Amino acid sequence: MFKSRIAITGIGVFCAAGEDVPAFTASLREGRSGIGPVHLFDVSSFPSHIGAEIRGYDPRDRFDRKDAARLSRADQFAVIAAHEALRRSGVLEWYDSFDQGVSVGAGAAGMFHGEQWFKGALKGRREDPSLLSGVLPDRTATALASRFGISGYQGSITTACSSSATAIGWGADLVASGRLKAVLCGGTDALSLLTYAGFNSLRVVDENPCAPFSLGRAGISLGEGAAFMVLEQEDEARRRGAVILGTILGYAMTGEGYHMTAPEPTGSEAARVMRAAVEHAGISADDVCWVNAHGTGTPLNDVVETKGMKLVFGERAPLVPLVSTKAVTGHCLGAAGAIEALATIIAMNNGFIPKTLHFRGADPECDLEYCHGGRRESEATIALSNSFAFGGNITTLVIGR
Amino acid sequence: MSEIPLVITGVGAVSSAGVGVEPLMDAIRCGRRCFQPLPDALARESGAEWAPATDFRVADFMPPLKARKFDRCSQFAIAATGMALQDAGLAVEELDRTRIGIALGCGFGGITNSEEFLKGFFSSGAAGLIPMLFPNTVPNAPASNASIEHRLKGPNVTMVQRFCSAESALLMAQRFIEEGRADVMIVGGVDEITPVILKGFSALGQLRPGGAGQGFTEGSGILVLERADHAVRRGARIRGSLLKVATIGLLPSGREQEGLSRILAGVSDPELELVSLSGVAAGRPELAGFYPRTPRLDTGALLGRSLAMGGIAMTAHLLTLAPGAIGVHVAASPEGPWFAVTFQGALLSRD
Numbered sequence: 001m002f003k004s005r006i007a008i009t010g011i012g013v014f015c016a017a018g019e020d021v022p023a024f025t026a027s028l029r030e031g032r033s034g035i036g037p038v039h040l041f042d043v044s045s046f047p048s049h050i051g052a053e054i055r056g057y058d059p060r061d062r063f064d065r066k067d068a069a070r071l072s073r074a075d076q077f078a079v080i081a082a083h084e085a086l087r088r089s090g091v092l093e094w095y096d097s098f099d100q101g102v103s104v105g106a107g108a109a110g111m112f113h114g115e116q117w118f119k120g121a122l123k124g125r126r127e128d129p130s131l132l133s134g135v136l137p138d139r140t141a142t143a144l145a146s147r148f149g150i151s152g153y154q155g156s157i158t159t160a161c162s163s164s165a166t167a168i169g170w171g172a173d174l175v176a177s178g179r180l181k182a183v184l185c186g187g188t189d190a191l192s193l194l195t196y197a198g199f200n201s202l203r204v205v206d207e208n209p210c211a212p213f214s215l216g217r218a219g220i221s222l223g224e225g226a227a228f229m230v231l232e233q234e235d236e237a238r239r240r241g242a243v244i245l246g247t248i249l250g251y252a253m254t255g256e257g258y259h260m261t262a263p264e265p266t267g268s269e270a271a272r273v274m275r276a277a278v279e280h281a282g283i284s285a286d287d288v289c290w291v292n293a294h295g296t297g298t299p300l301n302d303v304v305e306t307k308g309m310k311l312v313f314g315e316r317a318p319l320v321p322l323v324s325t326k327a328v329t330g331h332c333l334g335a336a337g338a339i340e341a342l343a344t345i346i347a348m349n350n351g352f353i354p355k356t357l358h359f360r361g362a363d364p365e366c367d368l369e370y371c372h373g374g375r376r377e378s379e380a381t382i383a384l385s386n387s388f389a390f391g392g393n394i395t396t397l398v399i400g401r
Numbered sequence: 402m403s404e405i406p407l408v409i410t411g412v413g414a415v416s417s418a419g420v421g422v423e424p425l426m427d428a429i430r431c432g433r434r435c436f437q438p439l440p441d442a443l444a445r446e447s448g449a450e451w452a453p454a455t456d457f458r459v460a461d462f463m464p465p466l467k468a469r470k471f472d473r474c475s476q477f478a479i480a481a482t483g484m485a486l487q488d489a490g491l492a493v494e495e496l497d498r499t500r501i502g503i504a505l506g507c508g509f510g511g512i513t514n515s516e517e518f519l520k521g522f523f524s525s526g527a528a529g530l531i532p533m534l535f536p537n538t539v540p541n542a543p544a545s546n547a548s549i550e551h552r553l554k555g556p557n558v559t560m561v562q563r564f565c566s567a568e569s570a571l572l573m574a575q576r577f578i579e580e581g582r583a584d585v586m587i588v589g590g591v592d593e594i595t596p597v598i599l600k601g602f603s604a605l606g607q608l609r610p611g612g613a614g615q616g617f618t619e620g621s622g623i624l625v626l627e628r629a630d631h632a633v634r635r636g637a638r639i640r641g642s643l644l645k646v647a648t649i650g651l652l653p654s655g656r657e658q659e660g661l662s663r664i665l666a667g668v669s670d671p672e673l674e675l676v677s678l679s680g681v682a683a684g685r686p687e688l689a690g691f692y693p694r695t696p697r698l699d700t701g702a703l704l705g706r707s708l709a710m711g712g713i714a715m716t717a718h719l720l721t722l723a724p725g726a727i728g729v730h731v732a733a734s735p736e737g738p739w740f741a742v743t744f745q746g747a748l749l750s751r752d
Contacts, residue, residue: 115515129604156561260549
C-alpha cells in the first residue's frame with residue numbers, strides 16, 4: 001500500500017478517438033470509435049485494412065521544422081499529450097526540476113521511421129540515417145525530460161502492451177517512496193508496419209472493428225496515440241491548490257511465467273494480478289465498481305479475462321461491469337494502458353461507465369456485464385484498469401475518483 | 402540507504418570475456434581487452450572494433466530445437482539467469498515462485514528479430530512473413546523467456562534508458578523487495594550486437610573512433626538480489642550488500658555539480674575502496690572532482706559497452722570489492738540519466 005495518497009493533477013491525450021481531453025471525453029461518452037481505414041502505409045496485402053490511425057496528422061501543424069524532423073511520430077504524440085497534462089497540472093512551475101521525473105511506457109516507438117530505413121538498406125539505398133534516431137523506445141522519455149526541463153528521473157518501461165500501465169504504477173511509486181514530488185507518466189506508440197504485419201501474421205487482427213467480448217469476435221484493431229498524467233502527493237497537491245482529477249490507489253504487475261504469447265487459460269494469473277492490485281491499494285474487491293478490461297477482442301483474451309473476473313469477484317462478478325474501450329481507441333500497444341487509465345478517470349469524473357462498442361451477439365463464454373447495450377450512468381469511485389502483454393507481463397491499476 | 406537490508410546471493414554472466422563470472426573476473430584482473438576488429442563487410446570505417454560474446458554456445462544451455470524459439474538476447478538472459486540462480490543456490494521449485502521476480506535492462510533486444518521479420522515482408526510481401534519471429538521483437542522477450550524457462554512468477558519488468566538500462570531495472574527491483582512485492586529479484590542487463598545493429602551505427606556515423614557505436618558489446622550480467630533475512634534463513638552465501646541506489650534524470654546546464662552531489666553525497670573518498678564507471682561516466686569531466694583518490698574500474702574499456710552493460714559492470718564491481726569494503730558504481734548516459742549504486746563486499750550491512 002502506498003504510504004501516501006497519490007493524486008492525479010493533470011491529464012493529456014492524443015489519439016484517433018480524440019486529440020485532447022475534451023474530444024476524447026466526447027468520444028467515450030457518445031461511443032464514437034476512432035477505427036477506420038489505414039492510410040499511413042500500404043495495408044492492401046493484409047487481411048485487415050483498418051486501424052485507429054490519427055488521420056490527417058501533419059507534424060508541421062504542431063512542431064517547428066527541426067523538431068518535426070528530429071522527433072519520431074511516437075515522440076511527437078507524447079510531447080502533445082504530455083504538454084496538455086503538464087499545462088493542466090501546473091507542476092513545472094511549482095516543484096524544483098530535480099524533484100520531478102518522467103516515466104514512460106513504450107512500444108514500437110520510432111519503428112515507423114526505422115522500417116523505412118530498413119527497407120531502403122535492404123535494396124542497397126542510402127537512406128536518411130535520421131530515420132533511425134527514434135528506434136529505441138527510451139528516446140521518448142529523454143525527449144520529454146529535455147523538452148520540459150524535468151531532471152529528477154527518466155525511465156522507460158518496455159513490456160509491450162502493459163508498458164504504460166506499469167509506467168503509471170511505477171510513477172506513483174516514485175512519488176509514494178519519496179524519491180520525487182511529481183512524475184509525468186504515461187505512454188506513447190505509433191502504428192508501424194512491423195506491428196501491423198506482426199499481428200496480422202499471427203492471425204489475431206479482426207477485419208472489422210474489434211468487438212470485445214462479442215460472439216464472432218476475431219481479434220484486435222490496432223491503434224496509435226499517447227496519454228500522460230501528472231502524479232504528486234495529494235497533500236502537496238491540495239496545499240498548492242491543484243485540481244485533483246483522481247488518485248492512483250495502487251497497482252500490481254507480475255509475470256505469468258507461462259507462455260510468450262498465450263495467456264494462462266484458466267484466468268488464475270489474470271485473477272492473481274487483479275487481487276494483488278486490490279490488496280496493494282488497501283481496499284476490498286467489494287469496493288471495485290467496474291473494470292476497464294484489457295479486452296482486446298481476441299477469442300482467447302476475452303474468455304480468460306472473464307474467467308479471471310469470476311475468480312476475483314465471485315458471485316458479485318456479473319454486477320461488476322467489465323468494459324473495453326479498445327473498440328473506441330484501437331489497441332494502442334505501448335500506449336494502451338495509459339490511454340485506458342485516462343478513459344477510466346474521465347468516465348468516473350463524468351459519472352458514466354463507457355459502452356463496449358461493436359456488439360455482434362452474446363458469447364456464452366463471455367457471460368458477464370460488458371455494457372454492450374450502452375453507456376451507464378454511474379457514481380463509481382474505484383475502478384481497475386487491466387493491461388496484459390506478450391511475455392505474460394500483466395499489470396492492473398487501481399484508480400480512484 | 403535501503404529501507405530493509407538487501408543482499409546479493411548469486412551472479413551470472415555471459416560477456417565478451419567468456420561464459421561465466423570466472424572469465425569475466427580474469428579479464429578484469431589481467432586488464433585484458435576483449436575487442437576484435439569489425440569485419441570489413443560491416444563497417445566502412447577503418448579501425449572500428451566490437452566485442453561479441455564469441456564463446457557463447459547456446460547448445461550448452463538448451464536443446465537446439467528449443468534454442469530456435471529464442472532471439473539471441475533471450476538466449477543470453479536464460480543462460481545467465483540459470484547461472485545466477487545456481488550460484489545463489491536457489492531451488493525455485495521449493496520456494497513460492499510468485500515471490501521471485503525478474504527486472505532486466507535491455508537495450509537492443511528485439512531489433513534484430515524486427516529486421517529479420519520485416520525482411521521477409523519487404524522481400525516477398527505478406528507471404529514472406531515468418532510469424533514465429535514476431536513475439537521476440539519485443540524488448541521484454543529476454544526477461545519473459547527467462548521467467549518462463551526458470552519458472553519465475555513474481556514481478557516481471559523490462560526497462561531501457563540509454564546506458565543506464567540495467568541500473569534502471571535495479572532501482573525497480575530494489576523497490577519491489579522493499580515494498581514486499583517479492584523476496585528475490587533477478588536483476589541485471591542483457592544486450593546483443595548483430596550485423597544489422599552495426600549497420601545502423603555505421604549509417605549514423607557512430608563507428609568512427611570515439612563514436613557512440615564504437616566498441617559495442619553484448620551479453621548479460623545478472624545479480625540475484627534478495628531480502629537479507631530471506632537469504633540468511635535459507636543459509637545462502639552472501640556475495641555482498643546493496644546499500645543504496647540513487648539517480649537523477651539529467652544534468653541541467655549550470656546545475657551539474659548540484660545534480661551529481663544529489664546522487665554521490667553520503668560516501669566520501671576515505672571510506673570508498675572502488676569506483677566503477679559505466680556507460681559514458683568514464684569520459685565525463687563533471688565527475689573529476691568526486692573521489693579523486695579512489696581506484697577506478699572501467700569495465701567498458703576492457704569488455705565493451707552496451708546499453709544494458711550495467712549488469713556486467715555491477716557484477717564485476719561487486720566481485721572486485723574486498724569483504725566489508727564499500728564501492729560505488731556510477732553509470733551515465735550522454736543526455737541522462739545518471740545512477741550511483743553503493744555496494745558493500747561480502748559482509749552483511751547492519752544499516
